[in-house]
Each structure stands twice: as structure tokens, then as C-alpha cells.
Amino acid sequence: MYKIPLIVFSMLLIFVVPAFAYQSLQEIYEAAEPSGEYDKFIELDPEVEYLGNLHISDPINVCLIGNGAIIHGRPYMISIGAFFGRLDVSGCIVIGGSYGIYYSTQSSGLVFNNTIVGCDQYGIATIYQDEDFGVEVWNNIIVDCYYGFYCIEEHHPVYLGYNTVYDAEVFRYAEFCPS
Numbered sequence: 510m511y512k513i514p515l516i517v518f519s520m521l522l523i524f525v526v527p528a529f530a531y532q533s534l535q536e537i538y539e540a541a542e543p544s545g546e547y548d549k550f551i552e553l554d555p556e557v558e559y560l561g562n563l564h565i566s567d568p569i570n571v572c573l574i575g576n577g578a579i580i581h582g583r584p585y586m587i588s589i590g591a592f593f594g595r596l597d598v599s600g601c602i603v604i605g606g607s608y609g610i611y612y613s614t615q616s617s618g619l620v621f622n623n624t625i626v627g628c629d630q631y632g633i634a635t636i637y638q639d640e641d642f643g644v645e646v647w648n649n650i651i652v653d654c655y656y657g658f659y660c661i662e663e664h665h666p667v668y669l670g671y672n673t674v675y676d677a678e679v680f681r682y683a684e685f686c687p688s
Contacts (some may be wrong), residue, residue: 531560531581534589538563539664546570553578553601557584561588561606568615575601575623582606582628591616595642598623608634608653617642620649628654632674637658643667650675657681662688 537551537559544550548569553559555577560678562583565571571594582588589598590611596618602625603609609625612618612635623630632651635644636659646667651657657674660666660683674681 518529524583531558534559534561534563534580538565541571544572547572547597552576553580559670561603562586563589563593564592564620565590565596565616566592570595570597571618573601574599577602579604582609584629587611588628591618602626603628605629607631609651610634612636612638612644616639617644620644620646622648624650624652625654626652628652631656631659632677633658633672635664635666637661637664638666645669647671649673650674651681655679656683659683659685 538549540551540552551569552574553576557578559578559580561580577600579602580588581601585607587608588603588606591644592613593615596616598620599622600625604626607629608644609628609632610620614637620633632654633646638644644666646666647668647670649672651674653676656679657677
């Protein structure tokens with residue numbers, strides 16, 4: 510008589526409670542304070558696991574220092590994305606999601622010393638980023654993603670080097686040529 514409720518309760522503990530254990534990276538971003546040259550300065554705790562889907566759509570300077578913290582990506586979403594402004598990302602471990610780290614229109618920044626694992630699409634993508642300031646990508650480890658690194662023709666990073674890309678499903682480095 511008590512077996513069915515006990516099994517249901519056990520399943521809820523196993524599958525539902527871990528989802529509440531992650532801190533939202535977007536909420537931490539929204540609460541972040543300025544420091545030095547950055548409008549938002551975020552330093553993550555390596556003892557805490559975070560939930561991705563961070564979208565930076567303001568034209569501001571943001572620094573995200575991971576300190577080895579794990580960021581869980583969500584299916585069909587960007588784990589860390591800059592759509593305007595400057596984003597410097599270092600020391601993060603991004604697991605899953607569609608995109609690990611993504612730079613889009615009018616964005617710039619530094620991406621270094623990160624580990625990105627198991628993205629459905631791109632480990633790191635720079636698509637039409639701000640050419641005046643550029644994006645620099647170095648010393649990252651990208652494993653088991655569809656594309657390791659992805660960019661658009663004539664919109665390359667200012668610097669791209671010393672990245673280690675393993676087990677990319679299609680290409681380790683890919684460039685889309687729209688013309």
C-alpha cells in the first residue's frame with residue numbers, strides 16, 4: 510500500500526529536486542554590481558552549479574569569471590550569449606545546451622581558459638560581432654560539440670589560437686561563407 514507513494518516520492522526527489530539546485534546565471538547577471546571598467550562584474554563560486562541561458566543584450570561591459578564553476582546549458586538555448594556590448598569570459602565549464610559561448614551583432618570581448626562540452630550546435634560562435642573591437646578566443650577546450658568553433662566569413666575573431674577541439678561531429682573549426 511505504501512510502495513506506490515514511496516516510489517513516486519523517490520522519483521520526484523531524483524528528477525525534480527536537482528533542477529532546483531542550480532542557480533540561474535541570468536539572475537546573477539541582473540543582480541551584478543559594477544567593478545573597475547566593467548558595468549557588471551560576475552565572479553562565480555566553483556562550489557555552486559549554475560543554469561545557463563545568460564543573454565547580454567545591453568550595450569555594456571561585462572566580466573564573467575568562472576573560477577571553474579559548472580554552467581549547465583539548456584536544450585535549444587545559448588548558455589552564454591552577448592548580443593551587444595563587451596563580454597569577457599574566463600574559467601567557465603559549460604556543459605550541454607545548443608551553444609556554449611556566442612557573440613553576435615555589435616558584441617566584442619575575450620574568451621579564454623574555458624571548457625565547453627557536449628553542445629548540440631557550436632562550442633564557441635562569433636557571428637557578425639563588432640569588428641571595431643573584435644573578439645579574441647584562446648586557450649579553450651571544446652569537446653563533443655557539433656561544431657567546435659564557428660564564425661562568418663569576413664567576421665573572424667581578432668585573435669584565434671591555442672584552442673583544443675576534440676570529437677567535433679562535423680568540423681573542429683568552421684567558417685560560413687554567405688556569398
